Each structure stands twice: as C-alpha cells, then as structure tokens.
Amino acid sequence: MRRAVLVSSPLLCFAVALAGALPAATDPDRWSVEDLVTFEDVVDIAIAPDATLAVFLESAVEEVDGEQQRVSHLWAVSLAVPGTEPWQLTRGEHGVSSPAFSPDGRFLAFLSDRPVPGGDEELEGKRQVWLLPLRGGEARPLTRLDRSVVSYDWRSPASLVVAAPEARSAWDVERTELSDTSTVVEDAEREPPVRLLQVDVPGGATRRLTGNARWIDDLAVSPDGRFAVVREQQSLAYEYDQAVPPQTYLVELETGATTRLFADLPVLPRSVRWTPDGAGFYFVDDYSRHPVFRTATVARLYHHEVSSGSTREVELGWERGLGGDYAATADGFVAMLADGVRLHPAHYRRDGAAWRRDDVSGAHARNLDGFELSRDGRTIVYRTSAATRPPQLWAARLEAGSLLDERKLTSLNPAFERKPTGRVEVVRWIGALGEEVEGLLHFPLDWDSPNRRDGERRPLILDIHGGPTGTDRDTWEADWHDLNILHRQNGAFVLQVNYHGSGGYGLDWVESIGGGKYYELEPVDIEAGVDWAIAQGYADPERLGISGWSNGAILTTEIITRTRRYKAAAAGAGDVEWISDWGNVDFGVSFDNYYFGASPIENPQLYIQKSPFFRLPQVTTPTIIFTGTEDRNVPPSQSWSHYRAMQQTTDTPVRLVLFPGEPHSLRKVAHQRRKLEEEVAWFERYLFEKPTEDRSWVKDGSPLAALLARANAAREGDALGVLRGSVLAPETVPFAGLEIGRFEVTRAQLRAFDASYTVAPESEELPASGISFEQAQRYVAWLSQHTGRRYRLPTKDEAERLARTAGSKGNTLERWAGYEPNPEDAARIRAALDGLRLGGAAAPLVLPVGSLPGVGDPAVFDLDGNIAEWATDGASGVAVGPSADRASDPRHSEPVQPDHAYVGLRVVLDP
Numbered sequence: 001m002r003r004a005v006l007v008s009s010p011l012l013c014f015a016v017a018l019a020g021a022l023p024a025a026t027d028p029d030r031w032s033v034e035d036l037v038t039f040e041d042v043v044d045i046a047i048a049p050d051a052t053l054a055v056f057l058e059s060a061v062e063e064v065d066g067e068q069q070r071v072s073h074l075w076a077v078s079l080a081v082p083g084t085e086p087w088q089l090t091r092g093e094h095g096v097s098s099p100a101f102s103p104d105g106r107f108l109a110f111l112s113d114r115p116v117p118g119g120d121e122e123l124e125g126k127r128q129v130w131l132l133p134l135r136g137g138e139a140r141p142l143t144r145l146d147r148s149v150v151s152y153d154w155r156s157p158a159s160l161v162v163a164a165p166e167a168r169s170a171w172d173v174e175r176t177e178l179s180d181t182s183t184v185v186e187d188a189e190r191e192p193p194v195r196l197l198q199v200d201v202p203g204g205a206t207r208r209l210t211g212n213a214r215w216i217d218d219l220a221v222s223p224d225g226r227f228a229v230v231r232e233q234q235s236l237a238y239e240y241d242q243a244v245p246p247q248t249y250l251v252e253l254e255t256g257a258t259t260r261l262f263a264d265l266p267v268l269p270r271s272v273r274w275t276p277d278g279a280g281f282y283f284v285d286d287y288s289r290h291p292v293f294r295t296a297t298v299a300r301l302y303h304h305e306v307s308s309g310s311t312r313e314v315e316l317g318w319e320r321g322l323g324g325d326y327a328a329t330a331d332g333f334v335a336m337l338a339d340g341v342r343l344h345p346a347h348y349r350r351d352g353a354a355w356r357r358d359d360v361s362g363a364h365a366r367n368l369d370g371f372e373l374s375r376d377g378r379t380i381v382y383r384t385s386a387a388t389r390p391p392q393l394w395a396a397r398l399e400a401g402s403l404l405d406e407r408k409l410t411s412l413n414p415a416f417e418r419k420p421t422g423r424v425e426v427v428r429w430i431g432a433l434g435e436e437v438e439g440l441l442h443f444p445l446d447w448d449s450p451n452r453r454d455g456e457r458r459p460l461i462l463d464i465h466g467g468p469t470g471t472d473r474d475t476w477e478a479d480w481h482d483l484n485i486l487h488r489q490n491g492a493f494v495l496q497v498n499y500h501g502s503g504g505y506g507l508d509w510v511e512s513i514g515g516g517k518y519y520e521l522e523p524v525d526i527e528a529g530v531d532w533a534i535a536q537g538y539a540d541p542e543r544l545g546i547s548g549w550s551n552g553a554i555l556t557t558e559i560i561t562r563t564r565r566y567k568a569a570a571a572g573a574g575d576v577e578w579i580s581d582w583g584n585v586d587f588g589v590s591f592d593n594y595y596f597g598a599s600p601i602e603n604p605q606l607y608i609q610k611s612p613f614f615r616l617p618q619v620t621t622p623t624i625i626f627t628g629t630e631d632r633n634v635p636p637s638q639s640w641s642h643y644r645a646m647q648q649t650t651d652t653p654v655r656l657v658l659f660p661g662e663p664h665s666l667r668k669v670a671h672q673r674r675k676l677e678e679e680v681a682w683f684e685r686y687l688f689e690k691p692t693e694d695r696s697w698v699k700d701g702s703p704l705a706a707l708l709a710r711a712n713a714a715r716e717g718d719a720l721g722v723l724r725g726s727v728l729a730p731e732t733v734p735f736a737g738l739e740i741g742r743f744e745v746t747r748a749q750l751r752a753f754d755a756s757y758t759v760a761p762e763s764e765e766l767p768a769s770g771i772s773f774e775q776a777q778r779y780v781a782w783l784s785q786h787t788g789r790r791y792r793l794p795t796k797d798e799a800e801r802l803a804r805t806a807g808s809k810g811n812t813l814e815r816w817a818g819y820e821p822n823p824e825d826a827a828r829i830r831a832a833l834d835g836l837r838l839g840g841a842a843a844p845l846v847l848p849v850g851s852l853p854g855v856g857d858p859a860v861f862d863l864d865g866n867i868a869e870w871a872t873d874g875a876s877g878v879a880v881g882p883s884a885d886r887a888s889d890p891r892h893s894e895p896v897q898p899d900h901a902y903v904g905l906r907v908v909l910d911p
Contacts, residue, residue, distance in 0.1 A: 362403025431525035460539035468549035480672030516597035628662030743849035773877030799871035810865030845884035
C-alpha cells in the first residue's frame with residue numbers, strides 16, 4: 001500500500017511538528033537539546049617532562065562565520081600549584097590536535113590546519129605541525145608541507161620526526177591546474193608514499209629520513225632519539241578486505257637503516273609505547289582466532305627488546321584483555337583492562353620473567369575514561385565520568401597502586417551541576433545460549449520522587465550500541481548520538497544491552513556472532529532484557545521504544561521486523577540489505593565475510609535471508625530513519641531502501657532525514673541539533689503520545705515568533721517569572737555561556753523586593769527602570785537569600801559580550817525615529833519627549849519586556865535595546881547595552897550614557 005509520508009532534508013522539506021520548535025520556558029533545572037549539542041569535553045592530555053604542567057584539548061561549540069562549529073583548543077593547568085584555574089593557549093576557528101611537549105619542556109607542538117602566515121594557496125587547509133614556546137610568544141608553523149602531516153613525535157629538544165606524504169609530483173600539479181578532482185579508487189601507483197622527515201626546531205629545516213615506497217600511518221620515537229617504530233600499510237584495500245596486512249619496521253634515525261619486525265609472528269602492532277630507558281617497547285595486538293579477519297578481537301599486550309630482538313606476550317592474567325589506553329613505567333606499565341561496563345585499571349610490575357598485577361584503587365579508579373602518566377610514573381592526569389556524572393579532568397599521585405591526593409582540574413559545563421542525572425544501575429539477565437547478559441538500566445529522572453505511585457510502570461526505550469564490538473559503559477554519553485537523558489526526563493526507562501558480540505567480555509563473547517551467526521544471538525539478548533525489565537515491574541509492555549545508530553540501527557530494524565510490540569523506532573545509518581553492502585562499504589569484505597561466513601557471490605541466498613529489507617512490509621512500528629549523504633560505513637542507499645520499502649508497502653508512519661555532506665558520524669552542529677529535535681519529536685508523538693503542533697508557518701526572528709515565544713515564558717498567575725519558594729523570581733535560561741534572565745527584571749518582580757517601588761496600573765511587565773547600582777546590588781542579594789540560589793549582576797565584560805551577541809536592532813532611538821539620529825537630533829528628540837512626559841512616564845520609550853524578537857533558543861529578550869542594564873566593574877557599577885533613549889552611532893568610541901530613567905537590571909544565575 002502507498003501512503004503519503006514526510007521526508008525531511010534541505011532538498012525536500014515538508015515540515016512536521018518538532019518538539020521544542022517554539023519551546024516552552026526553559027527551566028535551568030531541566031535538560032535541553034542545546035545541552036547535549038553544546039556540551040564541553042576533554043579529548044586529549046599531555047604532561048610536561050617535569051610534571052609541573054598539563055595541557056589538554058577542550059572541545060566546545062563556538063560561532064565561526066555565523067555558524068556554530070565544534071572546535072578543540074589547547075588549555076593548560078598547573079600541576080605544581082593546586083587550585084590554579086586552567087588558562088587557554090589557542091583560539092580561533094581552526095581546532096588543534098595531538099599536543100606533545102618537547103623533551104626539555106620548552107615547546108609544545110600540536111597539529112592544526114589553521115592558515116600558515118605568508119603561506120601560498122597550496123598550503124591552505126593542510127594540517128601542519130605548530131610550535132608554541134612555553135616561555136612566551138605566539139604559536140608558529142614548524143612545517144610548511146603541501147600535504148597534511150599524518151603523525152609526528154619528538155626526537156630531541158632540537159628536532160621532530162614527522163610522517164607525511166611525499167611532495168606533489170608534476171602530475172599532481174597538472175591535475176590541480178586543470179581543476180581535476182577525479183579519484184581513482186585504491187590507485188596505488190599514484191598515491192604518494194608517506195615517509196619520515198626530520199624537522200629541526202626552531203627553524204623548521206627539513207630532511208627526508210626514509211625512502212620507503214608505501215604508506216607509514218603511525219610512528220613512535222625512542223626516548224634517546226635513536227630509533228622509530230613505524231607501521232607501513234602495504235595495500236590501500238586493507239581496510240576493505242584485510243588481505244595484505246601492514247608491516248612494522250624499526251628505523252635507525254641517524255642512518256635511515258630499516259629493519260622489518262615480527263615477520264614470523266602473527267601480530268599487527270599498534271599503540272607502541274617505548275620504555276623510559278629506551279631499551280624496548282610495548283605494543284598492542286588485536287587478536288582473533290579467525291585465520292584472516294581481525295574484525296572481532298581481544299587486545300593483547302607484547303614487549304619487544306631492541307638489543308636481542310626478542311618479543312614475548314605479556315601475561316596479563318586477565319582473559320578479557322586490554323580495554324583502554326596504557327602507559328609504560330620504569331618498572332612495568334599501567335593499563336586499563338576490559339571489564340564489561342567499566343574499565344579495570346592495574347599497575348603491572350616486572351617480577352623476574354613474570355608480571356605482578358596491583359589493581360589501582362582510588363575514588364575514580366573504576367571510572368577512568370582515559371589518562372596520561374608523567375615521565376617518572378608518579379603523576380597521573382585523567383578524565384573521569386560516570387553515567388550519572390558529566391566528565392571532568394582530575395590529577396592524582398600514583399603510588400603503590402593507589403590514586404592519592406586527587407584534585408579536580410576543570411569545571412566543565414557548570415550549568416550541568418544543578419540538573420538531575422538520576423539513577424543508573426548495572427543489571428544482568430539470562431540471554432541467548434542461557435548465558436548471562438550485562439547492561440545498564442537508566443531510571444526515569446523522577447523515579448525516586450515521593451510523588452511516584454507504587455506499582456507505577458513507565459515507558460522503556462532500548463538504546464542499542466553500534467560496532468557490533470562496541471560496549472555500553474558506565475560513562476557520560478549525553479550528546480547528539482545519545483539522547484537518553486531527554487527520554488528519562490520524559491519519564492522513561494532506557495535500557496542499554498551489551499549483547500553477544502560486544503567488546504569488553506573476552507574473546508568467546510566478541511567472536512560469538514561470527515561465521516554466519518550474525519542476527520542470531522543479539523536480538524535474543526536484547527528482547528530478554530526488555531522482558532526482564534517488564535518482569536521487574538519497571539517497564540510498561542504497552543509503551544516500548546527502540547533506537548540505535550549504525551549496528552544499533554541494524555539491530556533495531558531486524559527486531560521490528562520480527563515483533564510488533566514497539567511503538568516507536570529510530571534507526572540511524574543502518575543496513576537493511578546486505579548484498580549491496582558488501583561492495584559499497586569501505587570495510588565490506590572484512591565485515592560481511594567475517595560475520596556471514598561467506599561473500600554474497602559464494603552464498604547469495606544467505607545474504608537475502610539475513611537482510612531485513614525483505615521483511616519490512618511486516619513492520620508496524622513508526623520509524624524515523626537518519627543518514628549522512630557521504631556515509632561510507634553504511635551508505636545512504638541503505639536508508640533510502642529502508643524508507644521506500646516501508647513507504648510503498650505499509651501504512652506505518654516512516655520518515656527519512658538526510659544530512660547533506662555528512663559521513664557516518666554527524667559533524668555539523670546544526671545537523672546534530674536537528675537529529676535530536678527530530679528524534680525527540682518522533683518519540684513524543686508515537687511513544688509518549690504527546691500532542692504536537694505544526695509550527696512551520698512561524699518564521700524565525702519574526703514579531704510573531706517573538707510573541708509566541710514570549711507567550712510561552714514562565715508565569716506565576718499573570719506575572720512574568722517563576723515562583724522560588726514564596727518569591728517571584730526572574731526566569732533564567734542558558735545563553736552565551738551564562739544562565740541569564742530571559743527578560744530584564746520587571747517592575748512586578750522588583751516590587752516583591754521593595755514594596756515602596758511604585759508600579760502604575762498595567763505596567764507590571766515594563767522593565768524596572770530608574771534603578772541605582774546600589775538598588776540593583778541589594779536586589780540580587782535579597783533574591784539569593786530568599787531563594788537559596790546564587791544570583792548576581794553580570795560583570796562589565798559579560799554584559800558587553802551579551803550586548804554584542806544580540807546586536808542593536810531592538811528598542812533603540814532609531815527604531816522610534818525611523819532613522820539613525822546624530823547626537824544633535826538625538827538630544828532634540830529626548831528634550832521633546834521630556835517636555836511631553838507622555839502621561840507622566842519618566843521613561844516613555846520603554847516597552848513591556850519581550851515586545852520585540854529575541855535571540856537564541858530559548859529566546860532571550862531586550863539585550864539589543866529597551867533599557868541599559870547594570871553591570872559590575874570592580875567595586876563600581878556601569879550601565880551597559882543599548883537603551884530606548886540612545887541611538888547606535890558607530891562613530892562614538894564610547895557610547896552615550898543613558899538617562900537614569902532608562903537603566904535597570906538583568907540577573908545572572910550561577911551554578
């Protein structure tokens with residue numbers, strides 16, 4: 001059957017109700033889509049050689065050329081002086097990566113594609129090594145290569161070793177001149193070799209160290225600078241078929257002599273870590289029992305001694321293998337072992353020919369997401385989070401297997417501190433093959449509220465991880481990909497399942513779905529988990545949802561073709577038809593041949609049998625589908641097939657959302673936000689059965705949009721504001737990195753503080769004006785005391801930043817005059833108004849708060865005009881921002897000060 005459906009993309013857009021398109025008043029205690037999109041995170045760590053300083057990459061969303069983009073910048077924090085606030089080292093629209101201190105601690109190197117000063121066009125967009133002198137000075141490019149740097153490492157305080165593609169050939173230059181952007185797939189003849197270069201510090205003089213013919217993609221230099229271990233790919237098709245594996249070499253950097261390593265061992269080294277004395281190195285090998293494919297593996301650790309050439313596996317005494325990073329120490333190494341939903345940190349020490357393991361203890365020991373160890377092995381800087389605790393960076397002293405003197409280094413996402421995170425429990429049940437399955441049950445945020453009724457059941461939504469060798473862990477995962485906190489805020493349980501084939505549980509578990517067993521065990525595990533939650537009295541069997549991205553979407557689609565019990569589904573970047581997948585995916589053979597046990601040429605009937613595509617006409621679950629148009633992991637054609645099959649053969653609601661230019665993981669902030677909005681709206685409509693309304697007829701930024709947004713602002717009775725205890729307080733919303741008043745403080749709100757403040761009839765929603773700085777200070781102090789919250793005035797810098805963000809198109813003098821008055825005309829206008837007094841009003845030009853369009857989402861009003869607002873400038877106050885009695889004249893170096901009658905206040909709420 002054919003039915004009309006809704007497809008959303010910039011090319012074909014038919015608007016559907018989006019929850020929050022014109023959001024109701026945002027409560028700072030509640031989670032929003034914006035929280036998940038714009039969160040701050042730590043993504044990399046480096047420690048100075050003397051362990052007095054750490055640097056890290058902070059990932060945050062910034063405005064770049066009028067568009068929000070996620071950018072990573074370098075920050076530094078003192079490890080020698082506890083309590084020191086971090087300071088920012090890099091800025092700008094171009095992010096950075098891979099920070100590394102020079103061996104003498106004088107420089108910090110990093111990679112970035114920022115513009116090279118004085119560089120020509122061929123350097124534009126190329127990733128270079130940059131150098132930041134830590135004793136003062138600007139970062140500058142150390143390399144000026146016409147192709148992007150692949151990797152680098154320090155050789156000495158005076159030089160680095162860089163892996164980079166060879167310089168452009170005459171043929172490459174000709175292609176550029178012809179604007180020829182054609183690509184030949186896996187063109188080994190034309191693909192430039194990636195070689196080692198030595199780059200001198202600080203001048204940047206460069207010389208080749210190797211003349212290899214293929215492609216180095218990783219390197220690690222010994223502490224004494226004598227050697228480098230490099231991995232060299234031998235085939236451009238290795239990701240696809242794993243037929244010709246990479247080779248590992250030891251390069252003597254002084255002479256360029258190269259020795260192949262491990263030719264007689266079945267290992268493929270990665271993550272090389274040299275011992276501090278340079279006598280040898282450790283490496284990780286991803287082990288599989290399959291003779292060809294390393295698709296489902298357990299990470300094992302090896303040690304190689306350079307002088308003897310001997311290599312041996314490190315007996316970890318832990319069958320689940322490594323689960324995260326590791327670091328070499330003088331007496332052994334510190335490693336994160338795989339242990340299901342958590343990682344298990346351990347310190348291994350040499351004990352003759354064996355290894356002794358000491359489990360690491362400490363307040364955060366079972367929730368380390370990643371770490372960096374100082375050169376002497378005594379200082380550890382780590383990222384820690386939990387499913388109920390957003391990430392922060394901490395430092396500690398590592399001694400005798402214990403984390404001691406732990407201290408927090410960052411204060412990321414301060415607005416999150418006041419938001420509830422609820423309860424998350426590690427749960428287990430019996431799944432396929434009668435084996436125990438482990439997962440995480442996220443409780444509704446209000447589950448422990450005294451208002452919950454005994455015996456009450458709630459909706460449950462499955463959040464299925466990808467991989468399939470991924471693992472759901474006890475870590476913070478609230479982002480564009482995982483909207484669990486929003487579902488829980490809506491009153492639902494969320495269940496995550498580490499089904500057969502997941503990583504973190506040992507080789508038998510991760511390999512259990514290979515060789516043709518794909519789809520056989522995982523759905524049984526997942527469905528058994530839902531049945532367990534129902535049997536426990538948690539989940540309502542009539543209100544079940546299911547969702548996932550990548551392999552999570554693959555399993556979502558498989559399950560809804562087998563059962564009708566799910567009321568809503570979201571499938572992001574998932575396969576439905578496997579024959580085309582084999583040839584169209586970057587790793588088609590290595591994935592499909594491994595999990596199905598054959599290619600579609602060898603066994604086409606198996607591929608048809610495994611494909612949910614042919615069962616999609618049976619689906620009754622309303623399904624929203626997401627895909628990036630440049631996805632090479634799960635091509636967008638799979639989502640189109642999914643959509644068309646349901647659209648053409650069922651009456652089931654289905655919706656396809658395309659993200660132009662996006663690969664497998666969404667990168668654009670606008671697309672991430674849209675994905676969240678669409679998915680929240682879908683589940684609210686079909687699972688939570690909340691009424692929705694089509695707002696496509698409302699143009700953003702229009703007076704109508706402002707009116708509707710203002711109508712949704714928080715009120716107590718007829719008065720704007722929220723009741724905090726017995727106090728009518730201003731409503732606050734997140735904006736420009738602060739939690740600020742949605743409106744200026746109104747006359748009704750100020751009267752709650754000062755009964756002598758005169759409020760004329762029907763003027764309660766005018767901004768409180770004619771306020772002195774002392775009155776404003778007393779008001780925020782009173783508000784803090786009576787609500788138990790930390791209110792304050794903005795600083796001068798904050799207020800100026802807020803005003804710049806909003807612009808000056810609101811209620812200013814030119815709005816009334818119809819043109820931009822010069823100083824003389826402005827003075828005449830004010831004098832005429834003062835003479836008229838317009839009914840005795842001291843500030844006749846002010847409008848009720850929120851009368852004109854606001855900025856941001858949720859909207860903040862009147863930063864661009866109406867009244868100027870008090871801010872603190874040291875111990876004194878200053879009125880900041882445009883006001884109705886002033887014109888915006890760019891020729892004034894300092895703005896004309898407003899009349900006292902046009903000065904009021906807006907509050908800032910601190911966590």
